[in-house]
Each structure stands twice: as C-alpha cells, then as structure tokens.
Amino acid sequence: MGTGVSVYVGAAAPESLVLVVSDATFPFADVTEADVDARLPNGESLEWDWTLDASTPGQLRLTHEFAADGSDVPLFGTYSLTGWLVTPSTRRRITPSSFDASAYP
Secondary structure (H helix, E strand, C coil), X not given: CCCCCEEECCCCCCCEEEEXXXXXXXXXXXXXXXXXXXXXXXXXXXXXXXXXXXXXXXXXXXXXXXXXXXXXXXXXXXXEEEEEEECCCCEEECCCEEEEEECCC
C-alpha cells in the first residue's frame, strides 16, 4: 500500500484496508503482533487493530477492518500509517505508508 490508495470517508465494516510489509531479511513468520496507528489529517492519532493475514519469506500482509460505525475515517485528506511489528525477540519499525480519504462518488 502507498501513495495512490484511496479510501472513502466513513468507510465501514466489512470494508478493510490491506498493508503489505516487505523485507527480504526479516522473519515475518515470527511476527506475533502489528502495532500500527493511523494519523488523521488533523494530526490526531487512532490505534487500529490489524489481523496478521499471511506471511511468506520476505513479505507480511496485514488487514484492518474498518469500524462498523465508520469512525475510523472521519475526515477528508491524507492519513499516515506508522508502527511496529513485534516478534518474541524484537520490535521492528515499519516503513510509513499513507492513503487519501475522499468523498464517496
């Protein structure tokens, strides 16, 4: 995921957002948790829950299902995703990503 990804303001479950993290040397099979927050266009930070969907050598797929009430994406603009992957022995910062929230057509 990265620049060019669009999400609609008020996005709600069962809609979701997928984040793919890549690194040829990181042991993704050992990841037990993804601690990734969303920073809203106004600077507020929201803690989102992520599901560890699948890992392959060199890649991990994370999925966030939006809140049923649409509260995860309340504003128009660019959202930033930052955080960590957690294994039993380490924490690793992920490369920040972003997406744009716009009006539903």
